[in-house]
Amino acid sequence: MRLFIVISLYFLGITGSPGCVHQMTTRTVQSGGSVTIPCSYSDPEKPDEDVRVIWRETDKKYCSFTAAEDTIISPSGNVTEKYKGRLYREKDPNRNRTEYIKITGLEPTDGPRFCCQLYDNRHENVFKDSRLSTLLQFPGTEDITQLDEVMAVSREEGIIPCYYSKDISDITKVTWYFADRERHHCTHIPIHEWSNARQYGRYSLVNFTQDISLHIHNLHVNNERSYCCVISTARATLKSKQFTRLIVAEYQSSFNLPTKEISLQKGHSVTLTCSYTLPSDRYTERDVVRVNVYWRVGNITGPYAYHPYRDMVHSTYRHRTSITGMTNLMIMDVMKADNTSFHCFVVVKRCAGKYQYEDDIQYGGGTRLIIKEYFTEPSEPPPIPSFGQEYLVLAAYVAVKFFIAVILVVLGCVYGRAKNTKRST
Structure with missing residues (x-):
C-alpha cells in the first residue's frame, strides 16, 4: 500500500x-x-x-x-x-x-x-x-572568496586560491580545513594553521601574508577533496562561503606527447579541438550536470591558456582565448609565443544522488602549434647595370632598322610587280 x-x-x-x-x-x-x-x-x-x-x-x-x-x-x-x-x-x-x-x-x-x-x-x-x-x-564587504573547482595533475605543485576582500596585511592567522562536501561546511579537521611563513610537510601558504592560497607540494590523487579557508584578523574570524573542490588527474607520460599539429601564420586565429567520452557502463549524458574544460600551455602542468575562472588564465591569454562548442579552444591573434603545445583536460560533474555529485577528469588531447612569420612581399628586382641598358638600346635600334628595311624591301617588290603588270597590259 x-x-x-x-x-x-x-x-x-x-x-x-x-x-x-x-x-x-x-x-x-x-x-x-x-x-x-x-x-x-x-x-x-x-x-x-x-x-x-x-x-x-x-x-x-x-x-x-x-x-x-x-x-x-x-x-x-x-x-x-x-x-x-x-x-x-x-x-x-x-x-x-x-x-x-x-x-x-x-x-x-x-x-x-x-x-x-x-x-x-x-x-x-x-x-x-x-x-x-x-x-x-559586492566590494566593500569583508569576506573571503574561493573558486568552486580547481583541476591538477598528480606530481605537480597544486595551488588552491583564497582571496580576502580587505587589506591582506591585516591577517594574523590562516587556517585551511577539509570541507564536508555534502553538508557544505568546514570540518573540524584542520590541515594546518599558519601565523608565519613556515611549511608543514607537503602544505604551505603561497606567500604569507601576501598570498594566503594553499600550496600542496607533490600532489597525489588522494588529495582530491574539498578545502575551505578561514582567516583571523584583529576584528574577526571569517570563513569562506564557498569551498574549493580539487580534482586530480593521474599523471601519464603519454599526456606530454601532443597527437595533433597545426601550422599557421602569426596574427591569424585558430581553433584547437578537445574530446572526451562518457563511460556508458557507469553513467550517461542524462546524469551529467556540468562540464568544465581547462587548457594548459607548454606542458600538462603549465599555466592556463583557458580556465573557467578568468582570473586564473595567464595574462598572455586572458583576452585572446575562448571556448567554442563544448570544449574546443579558440586563440585569436596568434603570436610567436604560441609556438608551443596546448593540453586539454575535461571535468565532468555528474549526479550521484540527492544533492550529491561525482567528478571525473579526462585528458582531452594535446595540440602542437607551429607559428610562421608573415609572408613578405617580393622585393623590387635589382636595377639593370648601365652597360646592360646600353646593349639593350643598341639591340633595339638594330632591330628597328632591320624591321624598317624589311618593310621597304617588301614594298619595293610589291611596287615593281605592280609596274610590270601595268606594262604588260
Whole structure:
C-alpha cells in the first residue's frame, strides 16, 4: 500500500525527482556591472517539454526555504518589476538542461542570493531545487572568496586560491580545513594553521601574508577533496562561503606527447579541438550536470591558456582565448609565443544522488602549434647595370632598322610587280 502511494505521488508530480540541480555558490561582482549565473540539471525523469526553470531571489542560504513571492522569473518567462529590462535568460546552445540568467546594471540591493528551481508545468509545482543558492559578493564587504573547482595533475605543485576582500596585511592567522562536501561546511579537521611563513610537510601558504592560497607540494590523487579557508584578523574570524573542490588527474607520460599539429601564420586565429567520452557502463549524458574544460600551455602542468575562472588564465591569454562548442579552444591573434603545445583536460560533474555529485577528469588531447612569420612581399628586382641598358638600346635600334628595311624591301617588290603588270597590259 505504501509503495502504491509513493508511485502514485510520483506520477502526479508531487514527489521529487532523484536528479540533481547545480549552481555555483558565489559570484564576485561590481556595482553597475553584470553577472551571469548558470543553472544546470540532470535528467529530471519528466518530459522535457513539461520542465521549466524558474528563478527566485532570497536572503537565505538554502533554496528550499524560498517563498513563491520571491520569484523573479515565472514559468511563463515573466520578469518581476525590480529586474525588468535588466534580467535576461538563455539556454546553453551546447548542452541540454543548462540555462543562464544575466543581470545587468547590478545594484547592492540585488539578491543577495539567487535560486534556480525546476517547475513541472503540467502539475504546476516546484519539484527540485539546487539546495544552495548563488551569493553575489559586492566590494566593500569583508569576506573571503574561493573558486568552486580547481583541476591538477598528480606530481605537480597544486595551488588552491583564497582571496580576502580587505587589506591582506591585516591577517594574523590562516587556517585551511577539509570541507564536508555534502553538508557544505568546514570540518573540524584542520590541515594546518599558519601565523608565519613556515611549511608543514607537503602544505604551505603561497606567500604569507601576501598570498594566503594553499600550496600542496607533490600532489597525489588522494588529495582530491574539498578545502575551505578561514582567516583571523584583529576584528574577526571569517570563513569562506564557498569551498574549493580539487580534482586530480593521474599523471601519464603519454599526456606530454601532443597527437595533433597545426601550422599557421602569426596574427591569424585558430581553433584547437578537445574530446572526451562518457563511460556508458557507469553513467550517461542524462546524469551529467556540468562540464568544465581547462587548457594548459607548454606542458600538462603549465599555466592556463583557458580556465573557467578568468582570473586564473595567464595574462598572455586572458583576452585572446575562448571556448567554442563544448570544449574546443579558440586563440585569436596568434603570436610567436604560441609556438608551443596546448593540453586539454575535461571535468565532468555528474549526479550521484540527492544533492550529491561525482567528478571525473579526462585528458582531452594535446595540440602542437607551429607559428610562421608573415609572408613578405617580393622585393623590387635589382636595377639593370648601365652597360646592360646600353646593349639593350643598341639591340633595339638594330632591330628597328632591320624591321624598317624589311618593310621597304617588301614594298619595293610589291611596287615593281605592280609596274610590270601595268606594262604588260
